[in-house]
Amino acid sequence: MGSAGTVAELVARQWGDDRVGLRADSLTLSHHDVAAGAAARAALLVDLLPRGAQPHLGVLLDNTPEFPLWLSAAALAGAAVAGINPTRRGAELARDIVHTEVRVLVTSRERIGLLDGLQLPGVRILVTGTDAYEELLAPYAGARPGDAVARKVTPDSRMLLYFTSGSTGAPKAAICTQGRLAAAGYSLVRHFGVTGDDVHYVCMPMFHGNAVIANWAPALAGGAAVALRERFSASGFLGDVRKFGATYFTYVGRAVQYLLATPERDDDREHALRMGFGTEAGAVDAARFKERFGAPLVEGYGSSEGGAAIQRTADTPAGAVGRAAPGDQLAVVDPETGEERVAARFGEGGVLVNGADAIGELVNRGPNPFEGYWRNEAADAARRRGGWYWTGDLFFRDGEGFLYFAGRTDDRLRVDSENLAAAMIENILARWEDAAGVAVYAVPDPVAGDQVMAAVALREGVAFDADGFAEFLRAQGDLGTKMAPRFVRVVASMPVTATNKVHRVALRGEGFSGCADEVWWAEGGSYRRLTPEDVAVLREEYRVHGREGLLEAGKSSPSGA
Numbered sequence: 262m263g264s265a266g267t268v269a270e271l272v273a274r275q276w277g278d279d280r281v282g283l284r285a286d287s288l289t290l291s292h293h294d295v296a297a298g299a300a301a302r303a304a305l306l307v308d309l310l311p312r313g314a315q316p317h318l319g320v321l322l323d324n325t326p327e328f329p330l331w332l333s334a335a336a337l338a339g340a341a342v343a344g345i346n347p348t349r350r351g352a353e354l355a356r357d358i359v360h361t362e363v364r365v366l367v368t369s370r371e372r373i374g375l376l377d378g379l380q381l382p383g384v385r386i387l388v389t390g391t392d393a394y395e396e397l398l399a400p401y402a403g404a405r406p407g408d409a410v411a412r413k414v415t416p417d418s419r420m421l422l423y424f425t426s427g428s429t430g431a432p433k434a435a436i437c438t439q440g441r442l443a444a445a446g447y448s449l450v451r452h453f454g455v456t457g458d459d460v461h462y463v464c465m466p467m468f469h470g471n472a473v474i475a476n477w478a479p480a481l482a483g484g485a486a487v488a489l490r491e492r493f494s495a496s497g498f499l500g501d502v503r504k505f506g507a508t509y510f511t512y513v514g515r516a517v518q519y520l521l522a523t524p525e526r527d528d529d530r531e532h533a534l535r536m537g538f539g540t541e542a543g544a545v546d547a548a549r550f551k552e553r554f555g556a557p558l559v560e561g562y563g564s565s566e567g568g569a570a571i572q573r574t575a576d577t578p579a580g581a582v583g584r585a586a587p588g589d590q591l592a593v594v595d596p597e598t599g600e601e602r603v604a605a606r607f608g609e610g611g612v613l614v615n616g617a618d619a620i621g622e623l624v625n626r627g628p629n630p631f632e633g634y635w636r637n638e639a640a641d642a643a644r645r646r647g648g649w650y651w652t653g654d655l656f657f658r659d660g661e662g663f664l665y666f667a668g669r670t671d672d673r674l675r676v677d678s679e680n681l682a683a684a685m686i687e688n689i690l691a692r693w694e695d696a697a698g699v700a701v702y703a704v705p706d707p708v709a710g711d712q713v714m715a716a717v718a719l720r721e722g723v724a725f726d727a728d729g730f731a732e733f734l735r736a737q738g739d740l741g742t743k744m745a746p747r748f749v750r751v752v753a754s755m756p757v758t759a760t761n762k763v764h765r766v767a768l769r770g771e772g773f774s775g776c777a778d779e780v781w782w783a784e785g786g787s788y789r790r791l792t793p794e795d796v797a798v799l800r801e802e803y804r805v806h807g808r809e810g811l812l813e814a815g816k817s818s819p820s821g822a
Contacts, residue, residue, distance in 0.1 A: 264447055267439040268336035269414045271446070271481045272299050273406035278484075280457065284505055285326050285489040292484075299333030301401040304409040306338050309365050309385050316340035316411035317422065319363035319384075320468065321347060321372050323491040327389045328467045329477060331367055336439060339412035341419035343434065344468030347372055348759035353431075355379040361422045361434050361635055416440025422635050423470045425566070434635040435566045437474070441630050445567070446478030452572065453509070453536065453559075455483030460533075462507035464490040464498065465516070469760045475538060475561070476511040485509075493761060495519035499554075502532045512539035516761045517546045517558065518698045522720070530555040541666075541684075541762070544580045545691040562666065568631035568650035569623060571664055580611065581663040582656075590627030593619070593658045596670060599647065605657040605665065612739035613665075613685070619657040620667045620682055625650040655682050672765065674703040675710040676743040686744045690715060693733050695723050698755045700763040704748065704772045707802040715746040716768055718755045725751045727781055727788040735786075748773040749781045749788060774800070 265271050275282060275292035282292035290298070310316055318340050322328045335342045343361040345354070358366060358381055367387045368376065376386065387394055412418065420439040424432035449455065461480040465472040480487050488505035490497065498520055501507065516539075534556040542550070547558040562571035562582050569591060573583035585591040593602045602621035608614040629650045634640045644651055655667040668684030675681070683701040690699040698718035703711035719725060734745050750773070756764040773780050773791060780791040 265443055265482075266416045267414055267418070268333075268420055268443050268478075268481070269339070269406070269439060271443060272296055272333040272336050276406055280484075281486045283326060283329060283487050283489070284460075285324075285491075288326055290326065295330065295333060296406055297402075297404075298330045299337055300404040300406045300408060301398060302331055302334035303337040303340075303406075304401040304404040305398055306334055306340060306365060307409040307411050310340070310411055311364055311383070314364045314383075315362040317343055317361055317363050319343045319345050319358055319361065319366040321345040321366060321368040321375065322389070322467075323347070323369070323371070324463055324467050324472070324489045325369065325389070325491060326489065327367065327369070329487060329489075332467075332473065332477065336414070336420060337406050337410070339410045339414040339418050341422050341436075343422040344424065344473075346424060346432075346466075346468050346759055347375060350375065351379070355381060356431060357424060357434075358384065360431075414439065416443070421470070421473065423468070423473070433637050433640045435470070436632040436635055437470075437567065438632055441567055441632065442474065442478050443482065445474050445563075446480075446482030449475065449479035449538075450483040453479070453538070455479050455485055455509070457484035459483065459485035459508045460488055460506050461485050462488045462490070462502060462505060462510040464493045464501070465511055465513055465761065466492075466759055469513070471511055471513045471539065471760070474563070476509075493519075495523050498523075499529065499532065502534050506533050508533050508535045510534070510537050512537055512558070513541060513761055515541075515698060515755055515757055515763060517542040517550055518718075518755070519761075521546060521549050521553070522697045522718075525553065529553050532556075543688055543691055545688065560666075562654075562664075566631050566634075566644065568629045568644065569625040569652050578659070578663055581659070581665050583664065584662050585664070588627065589625050589629065591664065592624055592626055593621040593656050593664070594624055596622040599624075599649075602657070604660045607659070608739075610738065613657065616657065616667075616682070616685060616741070617680060620655055620680070620685075621657070622670055623652045623654050623656040623664070625652070655684070672702065674701075674713060676706070676713060677710065681713070681741070681744060686713065686715070686740075686746075689737050689740050689744070690717070690746075692737070693717075693730065695719055695726065695729070697721075700755060700765065700768060701746070702765050702769050704769065705803070705808055707799070707805075707808055712747040713744060714748040714750065714768075714773060716750045716752050716755065716763075718752050725749070725779070725781065727790075731783075731787050745783065747783050748791070750776060751779045751781070753778075 275296040278292035282295045283290040318335050365385045369389050373388050418439045420442050421437035422434040424434050461476050463472050463476050537558045542558050551557050570586035571583045572586045577583050603618050605619040606615045626649050631650050653670050656664050658664050667682040672683035686701045687699050696717050697720045700716045704714045706712045756767050758764050774796045781788040782791045
């Protein structure tokens with residue numbers, strides 16, 4: 262199967278292919294059906310787009326068959342898809358639609374209520390699953406790929422406007438062209454050996470880059486089938502994998518923790534799954550997943566922006582993500598000065614012993630495929646500072662050039678003048694057998710910098726054992742003297758964003774004094790329950806040092822100052 266330079270070519274190539282191409286619940290479509298459905302929608306889209314308008318299509322859907330059909334349609338029409346996050350509300354949701362200059366918005370009966378009362382001038386709304394929608398689409402049933410285009414399709418045609426999930430400010434819409442998306446698909450086909458016999462299970466939300474770039478695109482490039490889950494379900498995961506005969510899936514954030522939290526069964530290994538690919542599972546959970554389900558998780562690194570990529574090879578050490586992808590000139594540098602950080606040194610048991618000197622921000626100092634953000638020159642400039650691409654992610658690098666993920670730059674903590682990475686502490690706390698999920702984040706210190714706070718979701722039927730937790734911490738040889746949590750929040754479940762990443766903004770905002778959950782705090786090497794009287798005393802300490810405002814704001818001062 263030869264390479265194609267555009268996504269449109271990949272879609273058109275399905276014409277006449279009667280093998281199974283798309284499955285969802287009780288629906289099964291052939292590859293040909295997908296191409297035909299995409300051609301019909303492309304023709305409708307071209308007719309609906311106002312003359313002179315940007316050919317931008319908004320998709321506000323769960324993972325229904327309409328989502329990949331409209332992705333395919335946009336590719337054929339030379340249009341771009343803005344994936345609209347259904348967890349956004351009101352003015353923020355309207356802002357995303359208006360900012361990306363969407364002229365046609367596809368949604369569903371389940372999601373149409375989100376648009377009530379929003380000011381969306383010039384936006385034509387299509388509601389799937391309705392008689393009106395089917396009647397509108399019917400006249401285009403005979404369309405073929407290439408019959409209708411809004412703009413000439415080339416590798417440089419915009420294909421995706423996918424919002425990044427930043428922790429501050431309005432989300433930025435990263436641009437991905439047809440050429441880059443097709444190339445990304447082929448790269449994963451080669452790396453993972455994707456064939457027409459594979460079935461790609463898409464359970465992460467398709468409004469996010471992970472599901473499209475790392476799952477749908479390689480399926481399209483490799484001729485594999487796609488199986489959809491409307492919304493991620495840990496309890497439904499294994500049943501779906503068996504039902505669809507899935508061989509590959511992608512994950513982000515805490516999805517793997519949720520899967521591991523489901524009750525174990527004797528038949529957990531009875532499936533066709535050969536691998537999962539994603540980010541932020543953590544070495545401990547990845548090992549647990551493989552031991553339980555028999556399928557390896559491959560941790561990768563990349564983003565919707567495409568500015569840097571890391572590839573895993575057979576000789577990648579445990580805990581490492583991999584080396585720089587071909588053509589990338591990656592370095593780990595001081596985020597302030599740009600000076601390269603020293604190589605990581607490891608002690609007994611692979612413990613990082615010079616994290617303060619080795620951890621820095623990952624940059625790409627060579628040419629890279631970052632294509633910018635839609636209508637956001639300031640964000641473009643920040644990413645391309647000094648001619649380099651700044652990822653916003655923390656890493657360290659060993660003497661052989663292997664790179665290890667250490668967290669997001671937004672997740673840095675500064676404790677007693679020492680810089681710490683939240684992900685490093687999380688990896689240690691994840692070893693505690695009582696923990697089903699862990700998130701580490703900064704809360705302001707009453708005098709200067711930050712204190713470490715951890716949110717812990719416990720395994721089913723387990724209560725927080727303060728003495729046991731303290732004993733566990735003392736036994737961890739790689740837990741630095743500044744890393745032990747001052748505060749521990751016990752949560753029923755970890756708050757997450759729509760892309761299954763920990764909602765750190767919410768956790769930081771509630772801190773130790775603004776949440777309804779039980780909170781424990783460290784005193785003299787042991788933990789005890791935080792009381793309202795304790796909170797009052799702590800507030801006074803913050804007030805004396807002029808930092809009560811930071812406590813109320815739920816965030817530490819810039820650079821931990």
